[in-house]
Amino acid sequence: MHADIVVVAAGSGLRMGGLDKSLITVAGQPLLRWSLEALEAHPAVRRVVLVTAPERVATYGALDWMPAKVTQIVPGGATRAASVAAGLAAVAAAPGAVADVIGVHDAARPGLSADVIDRLLAACGNNAAAPVMPLSDSITQVAGDGASRVAAGAVRRERLAAAQTPQVFAGAHLTAMIDALRGGAADSGAQSSAPTDEVGYLQQLGIPVHLIDGDAQLRKLTEPSDVALIETLLLSDAARRLGSLGAVTEALRSIPALGALRIGWGDDAHPVGTTGELLLGGLAFPGSPALSGHSDGDVVLHAVADALLGAANLGDLGRIFPANEQTPRGADSGELLREVVARAGAAGLTPRWVDLTITARSPRLADRLPEMASTIAALLSISAAAVSVKASTGNLVGDEGAGRAVRCTVLLLAEQKGG
Template sequence: MSSGATFDVIVVAAGSGLRMGGVDKSLIPIAGKPALRWSLESFAATAGVRRIVVVTAQDRVANYAALPWIPAAVVAVVPGGETRSTSVAAGLHALERAPGEAGAVLLIHDAARPGVDADVTLRVVAAAQQHGAAAPVMPIADTLKRVAPNATGASTAHSSGSVDRAGVVSAQTPQGIAAQHVPAFAAALVSDTSATDDTSVLESIGVAVELVQGSARLRKLTEPDDILSVGAMLRPSDPTVSFSEILSSLPGSRIRVGWGDDAHPVGTTGTLHLGGRAFPESPALVGHSDGDVVLHAVADALIGAAGLGDLGRLFPATEATPKGIASGTLLAESVERAAAVGVQPLWVDLLITASAPKLAPHLDEIGANVAGLLGIPVDRVSAKASSGNLVGDEGAGKAIRCAAIL
């Protein structure tokens, strides 16, 4: 199938991936290849493609630009904005400055939909060229319910009736815009920053959108369960992903492991802090900060994974670091510094060694505190404790230690 029309593509990959646990969805391996790679290779191999721009988060631009599998048709990798609309606007600006002849149609695609193929792409391009704008859609299989307001404040909801599915479809991407409508579309993006898709913006300025047949393969990666289900459609023979595939599909700078280990002597005054929790019945640990060895170990592991040195180098025990500073502040700043070089924590395993206080009843709270500071789900933090078995200063109650792998 060939539409005969040329096209440019903006691939939006700037999302936070919160429902995926904060992982960059665009680089999640799907059936052996990163999600973004599936889309880029499909567009690059489709007849009529002119230029492709990838829009991603500011801290990912350098890593994306260095990916070894980026096709030659990709003319720019640029930072996006806080919303989808501002990210698309950034992509449009990059296309305006990019070399090469503009296509007759502009396509905008979500990187979280790796199942795009030439058939869908060309259907959208042909319809957009003929009618001005187009989007792929699929019928809705599930029954739709209206949710009634719940005055009781309960976690459950009540149905106020069903929605007639007749005349209702689910929109997918890529969505296409004929070149003559792109200037008006770009202007509308400035005022409509909350739009969840591009055809909504077009409709708001009076451009009719032609609907074409979409594909089940274009299911969006939203929840962790989607990884295998989408992979099964893209590679039915083996949708699973081995660890070796993960390593081979991601750039080397994305896989990091950090180790942190910190110990402080037990003092005689103050309040003990461990993992962001206060233990008023126990004296504070001696140190320049509040002495929270748990947060220190986690921060040190993250700093090491990011190649930024160590905790003492970034936050020396001098006047440069306020005396008694909360260790949560140190960890939060460590997270920011790691993110600035493209490193995000995924999982933490930590072991606290202390003869007192008894930590078992508080490990869940400690784990939740660490997860909150790192911005990852609680189930990605494993917090364990040991009494020290009367060995060393920790076992004798003279010190408390924590080791962390991140």
């Protein structure tokens, strides 16, 4: 028996601040790599088709760790159904006979094990199979929206389960599934009745779906707060398989050695101007004047860029973007930081953690710090959970405390490839 698997990594990552969560580092390696390596190692898996957002296809194709069984990287669509349909269509168009079993797996579930794959293949037969987990919390129906929500009756959980992936089906159903998913992709409005996973489409087609016991390690990474828990699950799974000493050894192999870590320090301050609009951390603050400077005056992004340059030993921001005709007046600091990230990347350096403090008398920043962390994380291609943003008035001391200037200090941790 052999299987072809579609791995879906095409989500927008809105709950991760717009970050491509498939490439964030989890327990020492990119999230996506965990699932791909599990599939690569399984003898029954013949090929893997990876689906990602159209703008990420080239990036994924250039990854030097991409496993050999990933034969195609295809652009997804506007919905999950469209993305899965694109992946399955690539499977159908691949040379050779259709695989005995076709599967679909979420890249955001890194804890895929050979045991789960084995049990899915055994349960599939001529029909389909999926892993599910029992519900531990009480389930309540909800009426109304927002602050008007009220409980509308309890639901007994004995006949309910949480679906996981991979979800698999016999190769004979491949064409029917592609057609069903394309139909579901067309029905994507706010009131859509289209299924939310492959099990739903299989049921629409009248194909029995056999359920197997799922695995707690298959938890899906959705929110930044999930990262720490999933790292714990992955390492505990290693401990379960290898014994505690083996797990520690395995974990240490995947975590950057101390010699591969680099620390950068950034510090920037600008006087408060009298016109324009304040920009801090890539966010606009209407009603507050812009900071004076040759560029747009975003001291936060400047300090982050300087910290990354310091970690890479590439000089300082003023050397790369001097305050003269070489740098356009009012230059976008986000674009400047992107250029610094590219230069650091070319030098083999990858940001891993940022801790920064903004010192300003005004405006009030507290409510927008999470948004700022997400914006900075997106520029650095790391998780928002790896960006700490703090604000202080400096006890109203100095130019910052008097409202004449804004300062930002940054400590940045980065990993040196081959360090």
